[in-house]
Amino acid sequence: MKPITGVAGVIAIALCAAGVPGCQSRPAGAAPKAAQLVAQAPAAGRSAPTLQELKSATYRGVAEAGADFTLANGRWEGKPYEPGAASRPSVTFVRDFRLAGDVDGDGAEEAVALLAASTGGTGEMSYVAVVGRPGGTITNVATAPIGDRVQVRDARIDERRIVLDVVQAGEHDAACCPGDLVSRSWTLQVGALKEGAPARTGRLSMETLAGTEWVLRAWAWDEPAPATPEVTVKFDGTRLGGHAGCNNYFAQVKPGDQPGDITIGPAGATRMMCPEPAMTVETRFLQQLGGVTKMRFMAGQLALPYANTDRTIGVMLFDRRPTQ
Numbered sequence: 001m002k003p004i005t006g007v008a009g010v011i012a013i014a015l016c017a018a019g020v021p022g023c024q025s026r027p028a029g030a031a032p033k034a035a036q037l038v039a040q041a042p043a044a045g046r047s048a049p050t051l052q053e054l055k056s057a058t059y060r061g062v063a064e065a066g067a068d069f070t071l072a073n074g075r076w077e078g079k080p081y082e083p084g085a086a087s088r089p090s091v092t093f094v095r096d097f098r099l100a101g102d103v104d105g106d107g108a109e110e111a112v113a114l115l116a117a118s119t120g121g122t123g124e125m126s127y128v129a130v131v132g133r134p135g136g137t138i139t140n141v142a143t144a145p146i147g148d149r150v151q152v153r154d155a156r157i158d159e160r161r162i163v164l165d166v167v168q169a170g171e172h173d174a175a176c177c178p179g180d181l182v183s184r185s186w187t188l189q190v191g192a193l194k195e196g197a198p199a200r201t202g203r204l205s206m207e208t209l210a211g212t213e214w215v216l217r218a219w220a221w222d223e224p225a226p227a228t229p230e231v232t233v234k235f236d237g238t239r240l241g242g243h244a245g246c247n248n249y250f251a252q253v254k255p256g257d258q259p260g261d262i263t264i265g266p267a268g269a270t271r272m273m274c275p276e277p278a279m280t281v282e283t284r285f286l287q288q289l290g291g292v293t294k295m296r297f298m299a300g301q302l303a304l305p306y307a308n309t310d311r312t313i314g315v316m317l318f319d320r321r322p323t324q
Helices: 006-017 278-290
Strands: 075-077 090-093 099-101 112-120 125-132 139-148 153-157 161-168 179-187 192-195 199-203 213-220 233-238 239-243 250-253 262-264 296-298 301-307 315-321
Touching: 099 153, 112 139, 112 153, 125 161, 139 161, 139 179, 139 192, 153 296, 213 278, 250 315, 278 301
Parallel strands: none
Antiparallel strands: 075 090, 090 112, 099 112, 112 125, 125 139, 153 161, 161 179, 179 192, 179 199, 213 233, 213 315, 233 239, 239 250, 250 262, 296 301, 301 315
């Protein structure tokens, strides 16, 4: 987390705070480990490709790459569009996302990955990819586009269907600020992913998060948060609260003009003293929470971008706590 100053810094703050995926990409090896999403038990001796295998696999069907490409530690970069130019196509494995299950009905498991492709601009295309090991060889069986700046809220394999609950641009949404909640699904048919009819389920709002508790996993894209003390957040209408590391806290939260825009008021908390590092964790969390202006989703995680008064910026990442 570094201070950003000058005009370039102000632009960076605006882009990252707006949740523009182009400023979110990081080589997968540098990202803090996110919880893996795994469905079904593996068939004996025929398990799905591992996370590391997915991050070094060869993929196809990504338009921005133009041809088959191989990831190195979760990232691929193409040649510059013009000699000496900085702009070039790139594809990044989206954090540590991985689903596993039998999507083709052959009794063996496949893995489902998310890829993010960029051509150097502000847009970022997302893709869903199925990877198996037919004949013992890691193979990208099929790939399908999800869309530009689409946020994945949740994912699962349901009766051989890959189901993604996403936030995507509605009819009147700006490209930066999608607001439609949509459930989308794909089935693997003859080596291709076929998308079914999408189901719109509502609009992104405070109610979208109501009743779900989230656990802090990262202070920033490349800085994991400690497992203990545990920091949590739970939204409830116009309020949020949780455990800040030592004390319980609460704050008012108001929606903004664009989908996902929020304003968090000053936090109140109980007054218990705890030994380190709990107090340091709590102080940092409440400071960053006060700078949050948006709520976003990234590969099933809740992302809360922040910009503090000392001009430091970042995004806190949270895992959904499983329901009992």
